[in-house]
Amino acid sequence: MKKLLASLFAVALLVGCGTATSEGTPATTETETTTTEASGDAKTYNVGVAIYQFDDNFMTLYRNEIESYFKTLETDAVKYNVTIVDGKNDMAEQSNQIDNFITQGMDVIILNLVQTSSADAIIDKVVGAGIPLVLINREPLGEDGDESYKGILDNPTVCYVGADARQSGTFQGEIIAELPDKGDLNGDGKVSYIMIEGDPENIDAQYRTTYSIKALEEAIAVECLDDQVGNWAQAKGQEITANALSQYGDKIEVVFCNNDAMALGAAAAITAAGRKVGENIYLVGVDALDECQEMVKNGEMTGTVLNDHIGQSHTAVDVAVKALNGEAMDNYYWVDYVKVTK
Numbered sequence: 001m002k003k004l005l006a007s008l009f010a011v012a013l014l015v016g017c018g019t020a021t022s023e024g025t026p027a028t029t030e031t032e033t034t035t036t037e038a039s040g041d042a043k044t045y046n047v048g049v050a051i052y053q054f055d056d057n058f059m060t061l062y063r064n065e066i067e068s069y070f071k072t073l074e075t076d077a078v079k080y081n082v083t084i085v086d087g088k089n090d091m092a093e094q095s096n097q098i099d100n101f102i103t104q105g106m107d108v109i110i111l112n113l114v115q116t117s118s119a120d121a122i123i124d125k126v127v128g129a130g131i132p133l134v135l136i137n138r139e140p141l142g143e144d145g146d147e148s149y150k151g152i153l154d155n156p157t158v159c160y161v162g163a164d165a166r167q168s169g170t171f172q173g174e175i176i177a178e179l180p181d182k183g184d185l186n187g188d189g190k191v192s193y194i195m196i197e198g199d200p201e202n203i204d205a206q207y208r209t210t211y212s213i214k215a216l217e218e219a220i221a222v223e224c225l226d227d228q229v230g231n232w233a234q235a236k237g238q239e240i241t242a243n244a245l246s247q248y249g250d251k252i253e254v255v256f257c258n259n260d261a262m263a264l265g266a267a268a269a270i271t272a273a274g275r276k277v278g279e280n281i282y283l284v285g286v287d288a289l290d291e292c293q294e295m296v297k298n299g300e301m302t303g304t305v306l307n308d309h310i311g312q313s314h315t316a317v318d319v320a321v322k323a324l325n326g327e328a329m330d331n332y333y334w335v336d337y338v339k340v341t342k
């Protein structure tokens with residue numbers, strides 16, 4: 001099974017236009033927050049939560065839910081002193097934040113890595129300090145693909161909580177493949193698309209890019225007109241789509257976005273270019289942000305895929321609490337995606 005996953009992964013990385021380029025880092029607007037007052041007689045646990053970047057629509061929902069879910073678990077006897085810090089998409093900054101968490105004597109750390117390539121260095125520090133570590137959202141991949149990262153397998157106090165991005169990509173491709181015209185608006189027998197990718201180091205971006213097209217290709221031939229990196233950001237999604245629409249015009253039948261923030265930008269560019277989703281272009285994203293669910297309902301987006309921030313944040317917190325109670329944790333915890341269409 002592991003071998004199969006590894007070869008699927010290798011194939012996956014070969015698919016796509018291969019023209020993606022990395023762009024700048026979005027600005028950050030928020031700073032550190034500390035929540036939940038410690039109280040007199042209760043046992044208070046210190047929880048450090050490090051988020052890769054506060055300026056990210058999906059991770060904002062996720063971190064807010066971590067904070068509020070911890071609150072709901074408090075009793076007269078147990079309190080959680082939760083400190084959430086903004087890595088500002090800067091690995092050096094996040095590494096310092098982890099050092100601070102260790103110095104501050106956190107009882108557990110929940111970590112959304114800036115760069116998964118730094119996973120080992122961070123795991124070593126945190127395990128060395130004897131603190132349980134729950135990795136979230138950005139999965140460090142082992143040599144055999146998913147569920148094989150040595151730093152996780154070898155350390156009983158380290159785990160990963162996430163969603164399998166292959167599933168979200170497949171759902172995106174299926175949303176288009178299941179349309180009456182399979183996305184082929186001009187009836188030339190193939191679907192011409194543009195792809196807007198998240199951070200290229202991120203496995204979510206790689207898998208969504210690959211598996212969306214793989215699923216669509218099972219139904220119809222495809223042609224990639226453009227493939228660009230939008231770093232999960234709405235403004236980049238808008239800029240890339242606007243440029244592609246002016247370069248390729250009516251040739252573009254589908255805009256695939258690795259997330260909804262970029263799809264929101266794409267939708268604005270589509271409207272500005274006088275095109276209409278559902279009539280002469282299709283648009284899909286991932287996350288199912290509230291505004292995108294509304295747009296799917298109104299026909300302004302063809303579909304999206306629910307990235308269950310509630311399921312993921314609650315699982316991460318439940319696992320952290322297990323660790324605080326001295327219970328064993330599994331290596332990996334998975335939460336399903338859900339297809340969202342009209």
Ligand code: GAL
Binds near residue numbers: 057137232
């Ligand atoms: C993805 C999500 C994106 C972005 C990214 C950050 O799972 O779909 O919107 O938040 O995580 O790593």
